[in-house]
Amino acid sequence: MSTIIVNEMKTVKTLNNIAENGLKVLQKGKFVIDNNSDHPDAILLRSFNMHGMELSTNIKAIARAGAGVNNIPVDTCTEKGIVVFNTPGANANAVKEMVLMSLMTSSRNLFDGITWTKSLENQGEQIPKLVEAGKKQFVGNEIKGKTLGVIGLGAIGALVANDALSLDMDVIGYDPYLSVDTAWNLSRNVQRAMTLDQVFAESDYITVHVPLTPDTKGMFNKEAFQLMKKGTQILNFSRGELVNEVDMAVALEEGTIGRYITDFPNEDVLKMKNTIAIPHLGASTEESEENCAVMAARQVKEFLETGNIKNSVNFPNASIPYVGKKRVTAFHLNIPNMVGQITQVISHFQLNIADMVNRSRGEYAYTMIDIDNHVADEVVPLLANKLKEIDGMVVTRVI
Structure with missing residues (x-):
C-alpha cells in the first residue's frame, strides 16, 4: 500500500488536553487544530487509548506527549507508513x-508517620505527649x-x-x-x-x-x-x-x-x-506536561514541514538541513535496490540530486532526497505517482 501526499495546509487533531504552549508551536497559517477532523495530517495525544481506533489514510504522524506508547497501535501505524513519536527526557x-x-x-518512614499522626485527631491537648511517645x-x-x-x-x-x-x-x-x-x-x-x-x-x-x-x-x-x-x-x-x-x-x-x-x-x-x-504521579507536573507538549508539537511540525525525524519509536531517525528545495521522502521495505529505483525515478524527470540520506530500522527504511534544480508544479504529482509504482514502497511525500 502506498499513499501520495503533497504540500497543503496541515490539520492536527488532539485526543487529550495538550498544554497551550505546545499548540502554539503549530503556527497559525501553516497548521489548523481541528479536533473534529476525521482526516487529520497528525495526531497529538497523551494517554488516550488508540487501539481499535480507525486510522485515516491521511494521517502522517502521531506524537505522544510522554515516553510510553502502549496506548498507540505502533505496529499498525508502521504498516500504514505513519511515524510515531514520543518525548523521551521531557519529563525527566x-x-x-x-x-x-x-x-x-x-527511608525515614515519613508516609507511615504522617498517616499515624493524622489518626490522633480529636485527642486535643494529649497530642504532643502521644507524638513523643509514639514517634519511636x-x-x-x-x-x-x-x-x-x-x-x-x-x-x-x-x-x-x-x-x-x-x-x-x-x-x-x-x-x-x-x-x-x-x-x-x-x-x-x-x-x-x-x-x-x-x-x-x-x-x-x-x-x-x-x-x-x-x-x-x-x-x-x-x-x-x-x-x-x-x-x-x-x-x-x-x-x-x-x-x-x-x-x-x-x-x-x-x-x-x-x-x-x-x-x-x-x-x-x-x-x-x-x-x-503512588497514583502514577511521576511525570504529573505542570512543567513536565508543558515540556512534553512542546517537544511533541515540534517533532510533528518538523516532520510535516521537512520530513526530518527525531525520537520516533517505529521509523529510523533521519535528518537533512532543510534549505527550501523540493524534497522527496519515502518510507519503504528495507530490501535491495530500493534507493536505486527511487533515484531512477528522479532521473527519469531530468532532476539532479542535491543531498540524500537513507536510514533503516528492522524491516523498513526511510529515504530523503533533496532535488537540486527547480521542480515545476505540474511535475510533482507525476513524480509522486511514479514513486508509488515501486514495489515495496509504503508511503511517499514530495515536500
Whole structure:
C-alpha cells in the first residue's frame, strides 16, 4: 500500500488536553487544530487509548506527549507508513524529583508517620505527649553513605544517579545500551556495573528506569530478590510489569525486600506488605506536561514541514538541513535496490540530486532526497505517482 501526499495546509487533531504552549508551536497559517477532523495530517495525544481506533489514510504522524506508547497501535501505524513519536527526557526532571523524594521519605518512614499522626485527631491537648511517645515506631535511616543501584541510565536514570551522588550516596549504574550523549552527562563517580546481578547484590536501594520489553518484563523476580541484601528497597517509576508481583509479595512478607515504592498501583499491589503505592504521579507536573507538549508539537511540525525525524519509536531517525528545495521522502521495505529505483525515478524527470540520506530500522527504511534544480508544479504529482509504482514502497511525500 502506498499513499501520495503533497504540500497543503496541515490539520492536527488532539485526543487529550495538550498544554497551550505546545499548540502554539503549530503556527497559525501553516497548521489548523481541528479536533473534529476525521482526516487529520497528525495526531497529538497523551494517554488516550488508540487501539481499535480507525486510522485515516491521511494521517502522517502521531506524537505522544510522554515516553510510553502502549496506548498507540505502533505496529499498525508502521504498516500504514505513519511515524510515531514520543518525548523521551521531557519529563525527566519531574520523575527524578519524585524518585529522590520517595527515596528519602520512605527511608525515614515519613508516609507511615504522617498517616499515624493524622489518626490522633480529636485527642486535643494529649497530642504532643502521644507524638513523643509514639514517634519511636517510625525511626528510619539516612541515605547518606548508602548504595543506590540505578538500572537504566537514560535521561531519567542519569539525573537520578548524579543527584544521588550530591546527596553523598554511593551510586552504581547498569545500562548495556548507554548512549554517548548520556555518557557525557553522567558523573564519572557513578560506578559501572557489568551485570544486573552486581547491582542486585551491592545495592541498598534500587531504582529502575528501563522500557518494558520481553527481556525486562518480570526482571524483578524471586531469583533477583535472592541476590539482594536483606531489606533492600526497590523503587519502580518505569512500568508495573517490570516486577513479578507474586514474587514481590512473598519477598516483602519474608522481609527479603524492605519496601516497594511503585507508581503503578493495582489490587495486588495494594494488598502487599510494606508497599508505598503512588497514583502514577511521576511525570504529573505542570512543567513536565508543558515540556512534553512542546517537544511533541515540534517533532510533528518538523516532520510535516521537512520530513526530518527525531525520537520516533517505529521509523529510523533521519535528518537533512532543510534549505527550501523540493524534497522527496519515502518510507519503504528495507530490501535491495530500493534507493536505486527511487533515484531512477528522479532521473527519469531530468532532476539532479542535491543531498540524500537513507536510514533503516528492522524491516523498513526511510529515504530523503533533496532535488537540486527547480521542480515545476505540474511535475510533482507525476513524480509522486511514479514513486508509488515501486514495489515495496509504503508511503511517499514530495515536500
